[in-house]
Amino acid sequence: MAAFKETKLPASAPASQKALTWIDDRFPLSKLWYDQWGRYYAPKNFNIWYIFGSLAMLVLVLQIVTGIFLTMHYKPDANLAFGSVEYIMREVPWGWLVRYMHSTGASAFFIIVYLHMTRALMYGSYRKPRELIWLFGFAIFLCLMAEAFFGYLLPWGQMSYWGAQVIVNLFGAIPMIGPDLSLWIRGDYVVSDATLNRFFAFHVIALPLVLLGLVAAHLIALHEVGSSNPDGIEVKENLGPDGHPVDSIPSHPYYTVHDLFGASVFLLIFSAVVFFAPEMGGYFLEYNNFLPADSMKTPPHIAPTWYFTPFYSVLRATTADFMYVLMGAAAAYIVFIWLKSRLAFKTKALIALVGLVAIIGMLPQVLDAKFWGVVLFGSSVIILAALPWLDHSPVKSIRYRPDWHKYVYLVFGLAFLTLGYLGTQLPTPAFTMLSQVCTLLYFSFFLLMPWWSATGTFKPVPKRVTYHPH
C-alpha cells in the first residue's frame, strides 16, 4: 500500500472537479462508477431480452420506497391490520396509490424476474464462468418468493390467512420434526397475531437486507466476468488495441439510454395497471382478500397469487396414485444413469442408493403422498439452481443449438404455463391428471438435460457477435 497522497489540481480547476478529486482520494467513488457502469463494457448485440435486469432494479427501488411509506400507516396487529389497510386505501391522502403501486409492483417484479430467467435459459447466460451469477440470482428469486409470501399475510384478509395456514403447514409434512417446526414458525397453534408480527418483521427488514446484499453480489459477479450475449460468445476473448473487447461498448451512455427508454415503456404499462386494473381480474389482488381473516371458515376456493401457481400445481399433483408413477420414473432414471452416463462408479452408486431409498420411502406404508408433495414442490424450485451443471450443450445460445432443442424449450415452457394456469383453478380429476403430466415434463426437462442438451447437430458459432449497425 502506497502512502496517502493528496492529488494536486491546478488552482484554476473547477470546484466540482476539486471536490470529486478530494473524495476519490479518500473513497473510490469514480472507480466504483467506472467499474460497475460508466466504463463497464457490455456486448453490443444485446436485444430486448436484456432490459429485464435493469427493470428488476427499478422495481426493487419502487417496492422499497413504497414499502417504507406503507409501514408509516400499517399496523401489524391481528385486530388492526385489515382495518389499517382499508384506512390506507380510503383515508390516507394518496394512500391508495402507494398501496396499489406496492401490490402491482410485486406482480411486476415476478413478471420481470421470470422473463429475466427465460433470457438466461435461452442464451445460456448461466454457463461457465457465470455459475455464481446464476446462483446469486437464484437466491434472489427465493428471497423474492419469501418476501411475497410474508407480505401477503399482512393485509390479514381471508386469502392472506388461509394461504399462510397452508404454506406453514407444508413444513408439518416433514417426518419427526415437522409439527414442531410449523408450530415454531407460527408461534401459536394457529396462524395468529404472533405469526403476523414476525412475518411483518421478516417482510420489512430481515429479507430486504438479505435481498440488497444478494443484488450487490449478483451485480459485482456480473461486472467481474462480464455479460453474456444472445450469441453466447465470450467477447473478452477478442480484445481491441484499447484493451476492451472489440464487440463491446461502454454501458454509459449506450445502454443507459436503452435502459431509460425501456424504463419509460415499463412505467407506461405499470401505470396503466395501477390506475385501471390494480386487481387484474383477481390475479394481482385476490377478491377473497377483501374479506377479513376468519379462522373458522376457509374460502370456497383458495389459490396462491399467480406467481406461485406453477410450483403449487406440482404440490397438488402429488396424490397417492401418482406415487406409483413417481416410483416407476425414479427407477427408470436410475437405470438410465447406469446405462447412459459417464459419471464415476461411486457417483452412480450414490445416485442409485438415494434413488432406492426414495422409492422405498414412496411406498404408502412408509411416507405418505403429502410429504412427497412437499418434496416435489421444493425440488421444483431448487432444481433451477442446478442448471449450470445440468446443461452440457457445446454452445451457449439457443441460436446455434439443433432446431429440435427449440421444441424441447417450447414444451417445457408450455408445461410451466399450464401448471401455472392449473394452480389457479379448482382441482378436478382431469386437471389433476394434466398437472401430473406437466409435473413429469417439468422434471424431465431438467433431469434429462445432461443428455438431450448435448445431442444433435450444433451449428457453427461465429467468431464475432451478430450485429447490424443502425
Place this chain on the structure above:
Amino acid sequence: MSNEKQVDSGRRGLLVATCAAGGVVGISTAGALVSTFQPSERAKAAGAPVEVDIGDVKPGEMKVVEWRGKPVWILRRTPEMMDNLSKNNELVADPNSDKVFQLPMPDYCKNEHRSRKEHKELLVTVGICSHLGCSPSSRFTEGPQPNLPDNWHGGFLCPCHGSTFDLAARVFKNKPAPANMDIPPYMFLSDTKIVIGKDEKGEA
C-alpha cells in the same frame, strides 16, 4: 512475510480458546433468539375447554364453535346419514381411525360413527383438513355434483386440494389428506350440553 517465523504455540492455543469461547457466546445468543419464536406463555394458556349448548342443533344441521383457535364442528346426523356411513367403509382410507393426525383418537369414539355410543348421531370433530390445515366445506346433498364422485353420500370437500371426507370426517382413499379429521376429547354435561377439550380422563 517469511514462512520461517515460528508459531508461538502458547499464543496459538490462547487464540483457539478465545475463538471457542466467542463461538459459544455467539451460538447461545442465537439460541435465545431462535427460542423467541416458540409459542408464548399467553398462547399456551389460551387452550381452555369450551362448553357448548347443542339443544338448538336439529338433525342434519351443523354448528361451528371455536376451540384453541380452530373450528370445531358439531353435526347431528339424521338416521339416513348414519345408514350411509357403512356404505363408505370400502371407500375411505382408514375406516377404523388407526392413523392419528394431531390429536390422539379418544377411545370412546374409535368406531364407524366416530362418536360416543350414547349419542352416536352427534359428530364432534375439529374441522381442519389433515392435508394443509384448510377448513373443508359442507356438501351434505347426496348424488353427483361438481368436484365430487357420482356415488356421493354426503360429506365434506376441502376446497384447497380437493380432499373429501364422509359424514364421520373420515378421508376418502387417494386424496391429498393422509388422515381422518381429528376428534377432540369431549363429553356430555347434559343431553343438550357438551364440553369440548375435556372428558372423563381430564383436560386435553
